[in-house]
Amino acid sequence: MANKIATREAYGKALAKLGAEYPNIVVLDADLSKSTKTSDFKKVFPERHINMGIAEANMMTVAAGLSTCGKIPFASTFAMFAAGRAFEQIRNTICYPKLNVKICATHAGLTVGEDGASHQAIEDVSIMRSIPNMTVICPSDAVETEAAIRAIVEYEGPCYVRLGRAGVSVINDNPEYKFEIGKGITLREGKEATIIATGIMVDSALEAYNILAEEGIKVRVINIHTIKPIDEEIIIKAGRETGIIVTAEEHNIIGGLGSAICEVLSEKCPVPVIRVGVKDVFGESGKPDELLKAYGLTAEDIVKAVKKGISLK
Numbered sequence: 001m002a003n004k005i006a007t008r009e010a011y012g013k014a015l016a017k018l019g020a021e022y023p024n025i026v027v028l029d030a031d032l033s034k035s036t037k038t039s040d041f042k043k044v045f046p047e048r049h050i051n052m053g054i055a056e057a058n059m060m061t062v063a064a065g066l067s068t069c070g071k072i073p074f075a076s077t078f079a080m081f082a083a084g085r086a087f088e089q090i091r092n093t094i095c096y097p098k099l100n101v102k103i104c105a106t107h108a109g110l111t112v113g114e115d116g117a118s119h120q121a122i123e124d125v126s127i128m129r130s131i132p133n134m135t136v137i138c139p140s141d142a143v144e145t146e147a148a149i150r151a152i153v154e155y156e157g158p159c160y161v162r163l164g165r166a167g168v169s170v171i172n173d174n175p176e177y178k179f180e181i182g183k184g185i186t187l188r189e190g191k192e193a194t195i196i197a198t199g200i201m202v203d204s205a206l207e208a209y210n211i212l213a214e215e216g217i218k219v220r221v222i223n224i225h226t227i228k229p230i231d232e233e234i235i236i237k238a239g240r241e242t243g244i245i246v247t248a249e250e251h252n253i254i255g256g257l258g259s260a261i262c263e264v265l266s267e268k269c270p271v272p273v274i275r276v277g278v279k280d281v282f283g284e285s286g287k288p289d290e291l292l293k294a295y296g297l298t299a300e301d302i303v304k305a306v307k308k309g310i311s312l313k
Contacts (some may be wrong), residue, residue: 002294003085003167003170004166004167004168004169004170004293005141005142005167005168005170006142006163006164006165006166006167006168007106007139007141007144007145007163007164007168007199008035008036008037008106008107008141008164008165009037009142009164009167010038010139010141010142010143010145010146011036011037011104011106011145011149011161011163012036012038012039012040012041013037013040014145014146014147014149014150015027015037015038015040015041015074015149016040016041016043016044016045017146018043018149018150018153018301019044019048020043020044021064022072022153023073024070024072025045025048025071025072025073025153026048026049026050026066026071026072026073026074027041027042027045027048027049027050027073027074027076028049028052028059028063028066028073028074028075028076029049029050029051029052029059029075029076029077030051030052030053030054030055030056030059030076030077030081031050031051031052031053031054032076032077032078032106033049033076033311034136035078035106035107035165036076036077036078036104036106036107037106038074038076050062055076056081056085056086056089056177057083057085057086057088057089059075059086060075060086060089060090060093060101060103061089061093061099061232061260062094063075063094063103064089064094064097064099064101066270066302067094067099067100067101068099071206072100072102072153073100073101073102073105074102074104075101075102075103075104076103076104076106077105077106078094078105078106078107078108078112078119078121079105079106079108079109079121079162079163079258080107080118080119080120080121080122080124082103082105082124082160083105083121083123083124083127083160084121084123084127085129087127088129089133090103090131090134094158095131095133095158096132096133097133098133098157099157099158099159100156100157100158101158101159102152102153102158102159102161103128103158103159103160103161104149104161105121105124105160105161105162106163106165107119107121107163107164108121108124108162108163108164108199108250108251108289109121109122109163109164109199109200109250109251110250110278110283110288110292110295110297111164111165111166111200111250111288111291112165112283112288113165113166113285113286113287113288113291114285114286115285116148116283116284116285117282117283117284117285120282120283122161122250122251122252122278122282122283123251123252123255124160124251125138125162125249125251125255125256125257126251126252126254126255126256126259127255128160128228128258129227129228129255130255131158131227133157133158134158134159134160134228135152135155135157135158135159135160135181135182135226135229136160136162136226136227136228137152137158137159137160137161137162137181137225137226137227138161138198138199138225138226138227138249138257139161139162139163139199140168140171140172140197140198140199140200140202140203140223140225141168141169141170141171141172141202141203142168142170142171142176143170143171143172143173144177144179144223144225145161145163147172147177147179148161148179149161150179151179151180151181152181154230155181156177161177162199164197164199164200164250165288166200166288168200168203169203169295171187171202171203171206179219180227180290181226181229182226182229182230182231183226183231183234184222184223184224184225184226184230184231184234184235185198185223185225186220186221186222187202187205187206187221187222187223188206188209188219188220188221189218189220190209190217190218190219190220190221190242191215191218191220191241191242191277191307192218192219192242192244192253192306192310193217193219193220193242193243193244193245193246193306193310194207194219194220194221194222194238194241194242194244194245194246194287195209195219195220195221195222195237195246195247195248195302195306196222196224196235196245196246196247196248196257197212197221197222197223197224197247197248197249197257197302198223198224198225198227198248198249198256198257199249199250199251200250201248201249201250201276201297201302202221202223202248202291204248204297204298204302205221205223205248205299205302206221207299208299208300208302208303208306209221210222211299211300211303212267212303212306217306217307217310219242219306220238220241220242221234222234224257224261225309227256227257227260228260230260230261230264232264232268234270235261235265235269236265236266236268239265239269239271240271243271243272244271244272244274244306244309244310244312244313245261245265245271245272245273245274245309246273246274246275246276246302246305246306246309247261247273247274247275247276247277248276248277248297248302249275249276249277250277250278250292250297251277251284252277252278253275253276253277253278253279253280254280256277257277258273258275258276258277259275261273262275272309272312274305274306274308274309276296276297276299276301276302276305278295278297279295279296281295283295291295
């Protein structure tokens with residue numbers, strides 16, 4: 001297994017690389033370029049990087065305007081400020097007219113760590129996926145992040161990409177890997193239950209698979225990197241073939257991946273769903289691994305959920 005790389009780091013490198021291929025890419029940042037890693041782009045294309053200051057709402061409207069002039073604007077800040085502070089501008093100025101703006105929000109979820117509850121965005125997926133015309137993507141590792149950033153450059157329309165602060169294991173470094181917006185990826189096969197995960201929880205889902213396999217329990221593992229539009233086909237197939245779904249996300253269980261999957265299954269293939277995620281509480285300050293354990297977001301928690309689900313059969 002390769003060294004851990006934060007998805008925000010992969011984002012910065014991908015932007016710098018794509019900037020050479022797409023001269024119409026412009027990057028806007030809310031005075032956080034060292035943290036969001038858009039500084040990588042700034043080093044090579046300083047004339048196409050704009051520090052908007054601590055003014056996220058203004059940044060989104062400027063990005064909207066640039067998109068009408070043939071530019072591909074990437075607007076970057078922390079997830080808490082992108083989804084929260086600039087919601088109205090994203091809704092009315094970007095999504096309503098369906099403009100080609102890419103919002104890449106870093107420092108999402110509990111693994112912001114010591115910054116604590118005020119900066120731990122656990123509601124951003126819920127907020128962003130509720131807006132018409134918005135595409136919502138949550139990459140699982142550095143490889144997937146780079147692929148996602150390339151994909152959204154080629155996609156016409158508003159996108160929200162959720163990125164993290166802490167380093168995560170590289171799990172998609174294989175030649176067969178292919179990223180496609182709106183298409184989930186089956187990583188492991190099994191018939192007794194299905195674990196559907198997004199973002200950093202995909203790695204934990206694979207760890208849970210190994211633990212369960214040692215006990216003779218074979219489960220399916222699916223990576224849903226695009227939460228909107230969600231891959232209904234892969235979800236319904238898993239529901240029909242395994243009968244139990246466990247979702248795993250570094251987000252509130254209300255409104256995120258678990259909710260999106262419940263919406264699909266309740267209408268088209270009703271099966272029990274157990275959601276592993278933040279149980280509708282605020283976070284707190286602490287080391288990322290300690291927080292994931294304290295809030296029930298570990299491989300062991302996924303294992304418990306799977307066993308509970310199987311007992312319902």
